Amino acid sequence: MGIKRIVLPLDSVNPKTYNMLWKSKDNKFDSFEHIWQMIDLISYEYKDQIELFFSCTISRLNIHEIISTFGWCANFNHAKIKFRPIQPEISEMNLDWYNNQKYKIFWPTKIDELNNTLDYLSTKITEHKSICLNNSNDLLDMKTYFSDQKKWILNNRIAKKNIKFLDGSGKIF
Numbered sequence: 746m747g748i749k750r751i752v753l754p755l756d757s758v759n760p761k762t763y764n765m766l767w768k769s770k771d772n773k774f775d776s777f778e779h780i781w782q783m784i785d786l787i788s789y790e791y792k793d794q795i796e797l798f799f800s801c802t803i804s805r806l807n808i809h810e811i812i813s814t815f816g817w818c819a820n821f822n823h824a825k826i827k828f829r830p831i832q833p834e835i836s837e838m839n840l841d842w843y844n845n846q847k848y849k850i851f852w853p854t855k856i857d858e859l860n861n862t863l864d865y866l867s868t869k870i871t872e873h874k875s876i877c878l879n880n881s882n883d884l885l886d887m888k889t890y891f892s893d894q895k896k897w898i899l900n901n902r903i904a905k906k907n908i909k910f911l912d913g914s915g916k917i918f
Contacts, residue, residue, distance in 0.1 A: 748795055751787060753780060755799035755826065757807045758817045766806055788821075797824040798878070803859070803887065804831055804851040811862050819873050827878035828866070830890050843894050853891055860888050 757763045760777040767776040787795055801814055818826040831851050843852055853859045867881040890897040
């Protein structure tokens with residue numbers, strides 16, 4: 746039967762941004778070149794056998810390139826893309842995880858730019874339903890996620906999955 750689908754991180758089609766987001770641990774190889782070689786190999790050698798899916802995590806470092814990344818995917822060999830917000834590791838889930846310095850450096854600070862990008866994408870995906878794995882509501886929901894994290898966590902995560910969080914004082918929500 747074999748592999749039918751491969752998911753690769755594609756947080757930017759700009760080599761400089763991609764390498765900034767996906768540095769190799771020892772900085773011995775070019776992450777963008779590595780992912781591009783994988784994309785070429787899969788899309789040409791296994792074109793009719795393996796579906797390519799891309800995962801794009803929206804952050805402060807790539808927000809200005811999200812639309813061009815989507816555009817690239819829309820013009821690529823039937824690849825699909827899913828946009829994701831920054832998320833904590835499971836062990837770090839608490840009500841104010843986004844204030845952790847580890848994540849704060851990636852958190853979008855230009856909320857207007859973020860909202861405009863998400864609004865644009867939500868209108869474009871109706872034209873490209875087969876390419877973007879998000880629906881308009883997913884993208885619009887990210888606006889709340891990035892602008893009012895506590896509200897989003899309480900309204901979505903806990904309500905849908907009964908997940909418990911701790912606030913900074915250790916109180917369970």
